[in-house]
Each structure stands twice: as structure tokens, then as C-alpha cells.
Amino acid sequence: MAYNVVPLTRLIEQFERLPGIGRKTAQRLAFYVLAMPKEKARQFADTILEAHEKIKRCKVCQSLTESELCPICGDESRDRGIICVVESSQDIMAFERTREYHGLYHVLHGLISPMDGVGPDQLTIKELLARMGDGTVKEVVMATNPTVEGEATAMYIARLLKPMGVKVTRLAYGIPIGGNLEYADEVTLYRALEGRSEI
Amino acid sequence: MAYNVVPLTRLIEQFERLPGIGRKTAQRLAFYVLAMPKEKARQFADTILEAHEKIKRCKVCQSLTESELCPICGDESRDRGIICVVESSQDIMAFERTREYHGLYHVLHGLISPMDGVGPDQLTIKELLARMGDGTVKEVVMATNPTVEGEATAMYIARLLKPMGVKVTRLAYGIPIGGNLEYADEVTLYRALEGRSEI
Numbered sequence: 538m539a540y541n542v543v544p545l546t547r548l549i550e551q552f553e554r555l556p557g558i559g560r561k562t563a564q565r566l567a568f569y570v571l572a573m574p575k576e577k578a579r580q581f582a583d584t585i586l587e588a589h590e591k592i593k594r595c596k597v598c599q600s601l602t603e604s605e606l607c608p609i610c611g612d613e614s615r616d617r618g619i620i621c622v623v624e625s626s627q628d629i630m631a632f633e634r635t636r637e638y639h640g641l642y643h644v645l646h647g648l649i650s651p652m653d654g655v656g657p658d659q660l661t662i663k664e665l666l667a668r669m670g671d672g673t674v675k676e677v678v679m680a681t682n683p684t685v686e687g688e689a690t691a692m693y694i695a696r697l698l699k700p701m702g703v704k705v706t707r708l709a710y711g712i713p714i715g716g717n718l719e720y721a722d723e724v725t726l727y728r729a730l731e732g733r734s735e736i
Numbered sequence: 737m738a739y740n741v742v743p744l745t746r747l748i749e750q751f752e753r754l755p756g757i758g759r760k761t762a763q764r765l766a767f768y769v770l771a772m773p774k775e776k777a778r779q780f781a782d783t784i785l786e787a788h789e790k791i792k793r794c795k796v797c798q799s800l801t802e803s804e805l806c807p808i809c810g811d812e813s814r815d816r817g818i819i820c821v822v823e824s825s826q827d828i829m830a831f832e833r834t835r836e837y838h839g840l841y842h843v844l845h846g847l848i849s850p851m852d853g854v855g856p857d858q859l860t861i862k863e864l865l866a867r868m869g870d871g872t873v874k875e876v877v878m879a880t881n882p883t884v885e886g887e888a889t890a891m892y893i894a895r896l897l898k899p900m901g902v903k904v905t906r907l908a909y910g911i912p913i914g915g916n917l918e919y920a921d922e923v924t925l926y927r928a929l930e931g932r933s934e935i
Contacts, residue, residue: 541807542791542800542801542802542806542807542825543790543802544783544786544787544790544791544802545787545791545800547783547786547787548783548784548786548787551779551780551783551784555765555768555769556764556765556768557761557764558765562756564826564829565755565756565826566754566755566757567787568824568825568826569754569755570754570784570787571787571788571791571800573788575788578784578785578787578788579785579788580750581750581781581784582780582781582782582784582785583781584743584746584747584750585747585750585769585777585780585781585784586777586778586781587743587746587747588743588744588746588747588766588769588770588777589770589772589774589777589778590743591742591743592741592743592744592770601741601744601770602741603741603742603743607741608740608741625767626767627763627764627767630763
């Protein structure tokens with residue numbers, strides 16, 4: 538292509554590497570960032586670096602946080618008898634939005650996936666088991682995604698937790714609220730039927 | 737929300753400001769950038785700053801470039817008798833992808849839009865008129881978007897160019913190739929009918 542501005546192409550490529558961003562969107566974003574006032578662009582760049590510098594893992598639940606202890610683990614009003622195990626810190630945000638869960642979390646930072654070379658040791662399973670020590674935790678809710686890797690990881694962790702006398706549960710499967718039966722896949726529909734309850 | 741990690745929230749907000757990026761996508765992108773190795777994140781931030789520092793406007797066509805003259809204006813093999821006038825440098829990329837246009841460009845860096853407080857003086861119209869000086873340019877193709885602002889800008893510029901003895905044309909309107917008649921809006925369809933040609 539005759540029109541090739543290297544720093545611009547490089548910026549487009551950076552955006553293209555982000556998940557779910559194709560060539561055209563990457564171009565649009567790069568041009569937008571380029572058209573920003575220099576001050577705003579610097580702020581954007583600084584925010585990326587600042588996030589990398591300031592954010593670490595909570596020493597208890599392993600979620601992303603600025604301090605030693607994340608705001609949830611540090612919150613005295615949360616129920617310390619229940620831990621919800623999730624794949625990533627992002628999932629915590631989803632649960633918190635429900636405003637209905639008041640227990641603690643544990644972030645695995647991934648799922649067991651032999652295909653991608655991720656074994657149990659790369660996750661924070663050791664740290665999860667360590668939290669069972671003093672008998673405060675009565676229940677662990679496995680809230681990994683309903684995928685092959687999510688299920689396998691939940692099963693693996695459940696097998697380790699059960700001998701420790703902890704109740705292990707998992708999220709219910711079923712039709713999403715507001716969803717359309719017509720569009721539900723067979724597996725979801727089967728799981729919804731299997732998990733039916735009396736009304 | 738109990739789970740509020742300030743540098744992360746700030747990063748999410750930065751992504752959310754980009755065009756076409758909603759809250760959920762911004763979250764996904766922010767978490768992705770955070771999970772990058774520190775080295776890669778620094779590279780991303782640097783690319784943003786580098787683009788801002790190195791990219792300027794071509795002194796002839798006003799498109800974005802690293803040097804005094806953009807690669808197209810500097811290319812001796814391009815037809816200097818025709819100039820395609822576009823809204824932004826992004827549009828040049830689209831034309832170059834066709835591999836069928838071998839003339840020059842002129843980038844307006846916007847469209848006349850009284851609603852947004854953009855008048856003719858904020859665009860590079862003065863620079864376009866200056867290019868007509870020596871009589872090399874025989875034709876100017878107005879290739880602004882087919883919107884109210886695009887049309888108005890094209891008309892405004894055409895009125896200035898015509899007295900200078902330059903042929904002014906505009907892109908054809910019609911049905912997009914591969915498009916479906918059923919989905920074409922009335923105006924497009926009417927324009928396609930109006931512009932019909934014998935086969």
C-alpha cells in the first residue's frame with residue numbers, strides 16, 4: 538500500500554491485538570486516539586502503565602486490587618462462611634452487580650486447560666485450599682463458566698475440597714431470564730429440564 | 737460497588753471513551769491489557785505516544801504522515817491531474833485498497849457542520865484552493881460521505897473551484913455491490929434509479 542504511515546500502522550496493530558477488535562475497528566480506534574488532544578492521549582497511555590504498576594493480587598482471594606487486601610476481603614460485613622470461586626476478577630464485577638451475594642470470592646486466574654498447557658499448578662488452587670484452614674468457610678460455590686474447561690476445573694477443585702468437610706456447590710444451569718426458548722441450545726434446554734423445580 | 741479498583745476503573749473509562757466501545761467491551765479490553773506482560777503494556781502505551789509525536793500533516797494534501805510530504809504526494813508515478821477530496825486520512829486507506837485510483841488526495845479533516853460549530857475555515861479548504869494555482873489539476877473528485885454535512889461541504893467547495901476552471905465531480909450513488917435491494921433505503925434506491933446506465 539502506498540499510504541503507509543508507520544507509527545499509525547503500529548497503533549492500528551496494537552488495537553487489533555485486543556480481543557474482539559477487527560481490522561476496521563482497530564483503524565477507527567487508532568484514528569480516534571490520534572485525533573485526541575496530545576494531553577488526552579498521554580493520559581490514556583499513562584492509565585495503561587498506572588494500572589500495570591499499581592494493581593496486584595489480593596493476598597487472600599487473589600483478585601486484582603491496589604492494596605494488600607481487596608475491598609471485599611477487607612469488608613467486615615461480608616459473610617466469611619461462603620466463597621464463590623470464579624475464573625477472573627471480571628466475574629466478581631458481574632456478581633457484585635447482582636447485589637445479592639454477600640460472601641467472599643476466590644479468583645483462579647484461569648481454568649485447567651491441557652490443550653493450552655494450563656495445569657492446576659498455574660491456578661490459585663493452593664491458595665484456595667489454604668483458606669479452608671480454620672473451619673470458617675462452610676460452603677464453596679463453583680462459579681466457573683459452563684464450558685468444558687470450566688466444568689473440569691470445578692470438578693477437580695470439588696474433589697480436593699470435599700475431603701476437607703466443606704460443602705461444594707455450583708451455579709444452577711437453565712434458561713437465561715428474558716431469553717427466548719426458541720434460541721436456547723439443546724444442552725441448556727436439557728439442563729433446564731433436568732433442574733426443573735415445582736411452582 | 738464494593739469491588740472498585742481505582743486504576744482499573746480508570747482504564748475501563750479510558751476504553752469506554754473510544755467510539756463504539758460500550759461498558760462491557762471496555763471492561764474486557766481493560767482486563768486484557770492488564771493481563772498483558774508489563775513489557776507489552778508499555779509497548780502499547782508507547783505506541784500511542786509515538787503516534788502523537790511523529791505524525792503530522794502532509795504539507796500538500798494535509799493527510800497524516802511522518803515526513804514533510806506523504807508517500808502519495810511524493811510518489812512521482814501518481815497522476816497529478818486529479819485530486820480526490822476526502823473527509824479524513826482513513827478514507828485514503830479505503831481508496832488505496834481499491835488499487836484503481838492513481839491520482840492524488842486532499843484531506844479536509846472534517847466537514848462543514850454549523851450544528852457542531854465547524855465552519856469552512858476549520859477545514860483545509862484554503863490549502864486545497866492553493867493547489868489549483870499552476871493549472872496542473874484538471875479534475876477534483878468530491879468523495880465526502882453521502883450525508884447532509886458531506887453533501888453540503890462538497891457543494892460549498894465545488895462552488896469555489898468551478899470559477900477556477902477545474903472540473904468538479906462526485907462519487908456515484910447507487911446500490912452497494914453485494915448488497916440486497918430489499919435492504920436498500922428509499923433514497924439510495926431512488927439515486928440508483930436516477931443514475932441508471934444502459935447495459
